[in-house]
């Protein structure tokens with residue numbers, strides 16, 4: 001599923017950058033929304049084309065420091081907002097000709113390296129995993145959720161076959177003391193009956209917790225819905241995913257709105273086309289050999305994109321129903 005996240009990674013590379021640029025065609029100008037600014041890799045490349053404007057978001061306040069320098073350099077053409085992409089609809093975009101909305105999901109190298117974020121299973125100290133603008137940490141989840149809830153998180157967000165034993169041992173251990181990152185690693189090691197020597201024992205359970213703490217499923221679903229609304233006709237929605245759950249959601253959303261009738265029946269006749277999106281490539285684009293050898297963690301990246309066929313923003317999708325079981329699991333966090 002996920003590429004193992006360890007703090008031994010060396011440097012941040014904007015994944016599939018050339019491919020993203022060739023899909024969104026910034027040479028023709030327009031406004032681009034970079035929903036995952038990170039280190040600004042995509043944004044900086046787009047700004048090299050002088051008829052472009054970029055509005056970038058990131059939930060991590062650390063990104064703002066890099067963004068401030070760019071705001072000085074490109075005063076008229078670049079703006080940064082520290083918000084989550086599920087809130088894309090709060091951007092005031094009436095006058096903008098939005099030609100591209102891009103998502104590069106996951107975490108940047110600096111976030112993985114940041115000991116305070118505790119994203120990696122080789123971090124020392126408090127369990128955290130919050131990227132920014134969160135309501136609870138992994139420590140609260142591990143120490144407060146009940147056994148069944150933890151089991152579901154490991155099973156559905158990490159595909160962790162032994163989630164049941166891990167959850168049972170967490171509940172047993174936390175009676176004695178608060179569980180920190182290395183405490184959790186030890187519990188996972190002791191819970192595993194089937195050892196896998198190729199992947200670290202903690203990979204799947206840690207992925208599951210990160211998804212839960214950052215509500216990545218609902219973030220992605222509402223991010224996609226809002227992105228589809230703000231795009232203008234012929235605009236491109238492009239998403240890079242890093243694990244199979246994310247890819248499944250993106251694939252479903254694109255297929256749902258490009259194959260079945262998706263334009264709302266209330267849409268004015270003049271705007272009516274059968275579907276909202278045009279899906280030119282069914283298979284995802286993946287990194288080529290050069291990128292893989294320069295940046296091995298890119299091996300799990302998949303890029304999918306669609307082109308919007310109309311300016312109208314009203315459409316029908318059942319994506320929330322389709323992934324309701326996962327949204328319900330994320331909602332266990334409401335009591336934390």
Ligand SMILES: C[S@@+](CC[C@H](N)C(=O)[O-])C[C@H]1O[C@@H](n2cnc3c(N)ncnc32)[C@H](O)[C@@H]1O
Pocket residue numbers: 013014015035036037038039040041042043057058059060063083084085086104105106107108131219
């Ligand atoms: C893989 S990095 C993006 C790297 C970027 N493309 C670059 O070239 O530097 C992903 C970024 O998305 C941000 N992020 C993740 N989920 C988010 C969300 N729901 N809303 C806004 N930003 C989010 C993370 O904080 C992180 O900085």
